[in-house]
Amino acid sequence: MRWLLILSLAAFSLAACEREDREYRSNPVTAETNEKIALSPLSAGPGSPSEQRSGLGQQYEENAYHISQGQRLYTWFNCNGCHANGGGDSGPALMDDRWIYGGQIENIVQTIREGRPNGMPSFRGKIPDDQIWQIAAYIRSMGRNVPKPAAPSRRDDMSSVPAEQRRPPGEVIDGGQIPPSAQMPQ
Amino acid sequence: MRRVGPFALFAALPLGGCQGWQSALDAHGPSARSLADMFWIFVAVLATVWVLTMITLLLALRRRRPADTDPLATDPQTERRMTITISVAIGLTLVTVVSLTGLSYAAQKVLFAHKGGALTLLVTGQQWWWEVTYEDPQPNRVFTTANEIHIPVGEPVLIKLESSDVIHSFWVPSLTGKMDAITGRQNLIQIQADRPGVYRGQCAEYCGLQHAHMGLLVIAESKEDFERWREHQISSAIPPNDDERQRGMEILLSKPCVMCHQIRGTDAGGKVAPDLTHVGSRRYIGAGTLETTRGNIAAWIVDPHGIKPGVNMPTIQLEPDEVQPLATYLEGLK
Numbered sequence: 001m002r003w004l005l006i007l008s009l010a011a012f013s014l015a016a017c018e019r020e021d022r023e024y025r026s027n028p029v030t031a032e033t034n035e036k037i038a039l040s041p042l043s044a045g046p047g048s049p050s051e052q053r054s055g056l057g058q059q060y061e062e063n064a065y066h067i068s069q070g071q072r073l074y075t076w077f078n079c080n081g082c083h084a085n086g087g088g089d090s091g092p093a094l095m096d097d098r099w100i101y102g103g104q105i106e107n108i109v110q111t112i113r114e115g116r117p118n119g120m121p122s123f124r125g126k127i128p129d130d131q132i133w134q135i136a137a138y139i140r141s142m143g144r145n146v147p148k149p150a151a152p153s154r155r156d157d158m159s160s161v162p163a164e165q166r167r168p169p170g171e172v173i174d175g176g177q178i179p180p181s182a183q184m185p186q
Numbered sequence: 187m188r189r190v191g192p193f194a195l196f197a198a199l200p201l202g203g204c205q206g207w208q209s210a211l212d213a214h215g216p217s218a219r220s221l222a223d224m225f226w227i228f229v230a231v232l233a234t235v236w237v238l239t240m241i242t243l244l245l246a247l248r249r250r251r252p253a254d255t256d257p258l259a260t261d262p263q264t265e266r267r268m269t270i271t272i273s274v275a276i277g278l279t280l281v282t283v284v285s286l287t288g289l290s291y292a293a294q295k296v297l298f299a300h301k302g303g304a305l306t307l308l309v310t311g312q313q314w315w316w317e318v319t320y321e322d323p324q325p326n327r328v329f330t331t332a333n334e335i336h337i338p339v340g341e342p343v344l345i346k347l348e349s350s351d352v353i354h355s356f357w358v359p360s361l362t363g364k365m366d367a368i369t370g371r372q373n374l375i376q377i378q379a380d381r382p383g384v385y386r387g388q389c390a391e392y393c394g395l396q397h398a399h400m401g402l403l404v405i406a407e408s409k410e411d412f413e414r415w416r417e418h419q420i421s422s423a424i425p426p427n428d429d430e431r432q433r434g435m436e437i438l439l440s441k442p443c444v445m446c447h448q449i450r451g452t453d454a455g456g457k458v459a460p461d462l463t464h465v466g467s468r469r470y471i472g473a474g475t476l477e478t479t480r481g482n483i484a485a486w487i488v489d490p491h492g493i494k495p496g497v498n499m500p501t502i503q504l505e506p507d508e509v510q511p512l513a514t515y516l517e518g519l520k
Contacts, residue, residue, distance in 0.1 A: 156369065
C-alpha cells in the first residue's frame, strides 16, 4: 500500500516532462498568413468592422522559443537602427503603450510586412512569414504584452532597462502620435 | 579462451577511431604532439601503478594468515617492515603525483605559448557554424569565409577566438587542444600543421540543438597553394557565365537570402550568416554537414530544418523551377 502511494506520487513528476513545443519547420506552402484586422473601430453601416483572426498570433506570443528567435532577428534585420532597443529613435518607441497602427500581434505583423508611411519599409518577400511573426511576438514582449514565462529573461548585450520578463505587464492603447523626429520635414 | 576471444575483438573495435582526420592520437602539429605524448606518458605511468596495485592486492588475498591468538600482540620486526613498506608507497605516490603535475604544467607552457605567426585569423563561433576572418594590415585584403580554414604548412598560425551568442569551443584534435570561444572576450590559440592534409575540427562545448553539426575543416597546403587560395578568396564572386546561373543570381537577390548572406560583388550584403562569395569552393555546407554538391545545396535550401532542425536558416518561398537555377548558381561560386 505504501509502495503504491510512493509510486503514484513519483508518476506525478512525469507531468513535468512535457516541454514547450518548438516548431522549427514552417509550412512552406502558405506564402503568407492572411488575418483580417481592423485599424479603427469605425466602419460604414451598422455594427463594428468584422475581424477574423486565425489564432496563430497567440501561438507565437505564448511561445518562449519564438519570442527569443524574434529578439535575435530584431538586431539581425537592423530594427534597432530606427527603433533602438524599443525606446524609439527616428522610429516610434515600441515598449510604450501607444500603437499608431494597432498593438495586437496581427497589426504588428501587418506593419512589418506592408510598411508604414514616413519611413517604415515593407519587408514583404524579404523576411519569411514565420520570422515576421517571431519578430512581432518579440515586439509584443517589449511592453510585456505576452505571458511572463514566455518573455525573454536576459539579453546578450548591455541594457539600461530590465529584461522583458521583469517588466510590469503592459496594456495596449490604439492610436498615438508620430514622434517629431519621424515626421517628414515641413 | 573461446569466451574471451570475441570479447577482446569487440573491445579492440574503438581502436579504429585512433586514426583519421579527427583524432588527438593522430597528431600532426607541435601542440597536438605534446598533448599526445603527455597522454601516453600518463597512460604508461598510471597503467604501471594499477598493475602493481592489483598484483599486491591479489598476493595479499591469496596469502592466508594463521589465526592470531592475541590480536593486540605486536612483533617489532613485522612492525618495522610494515612501516618501511608504507613509507615507500607514500613516497612513490608523492613522486608520481608531483612529477605528473610538473609534466602537465610544462606541456601547457608549450600549448599556450603563442609567438604569433605571419598569419592571424579571427574565428567567431556562431550557432551553429564558424565565421573565419583572415586579418591583414591592408584593409582591402581582409576577407571573411566560413567553416573552412586554409593554412600554409609548417607555419604557426595565430587564431583569435570570439563568440557571438553562447560559449563554443574550438577543437581540431590533430593540430591542437581545445580552447573556448566566449562572448565578450578574446582567447588566443596557435595552430601549426607539419604535414599537408585535411584535418577536421568540431565544437567541443555544448552550444545548443545543433552542437553536433558544428564542424570545421583545416586544410594545410604548401605556401604557393595557400597564397593562390588566399588571392582567390579576396576577389569578388565570379559573375554568372550562362543564362541559368544568371537567373539563379536574380532569384537569390530577390529572395530573403540577402537579409543574412553576403556575396561580394553583388547586392547581397547580409552579415549574419555564412559568406557565400566562394561557397562552391568549400568542401562542405552547413558547417560540415553535407558535401558541397548541387543536389545537397538544393536540399539544404528547400528544407534546412529537415537536415539541421532548429538551424537559423529559414524555409523560404520558392517556386519549383527556381530551385535548380539557384543551386546551380551557388555551386558555381567557386
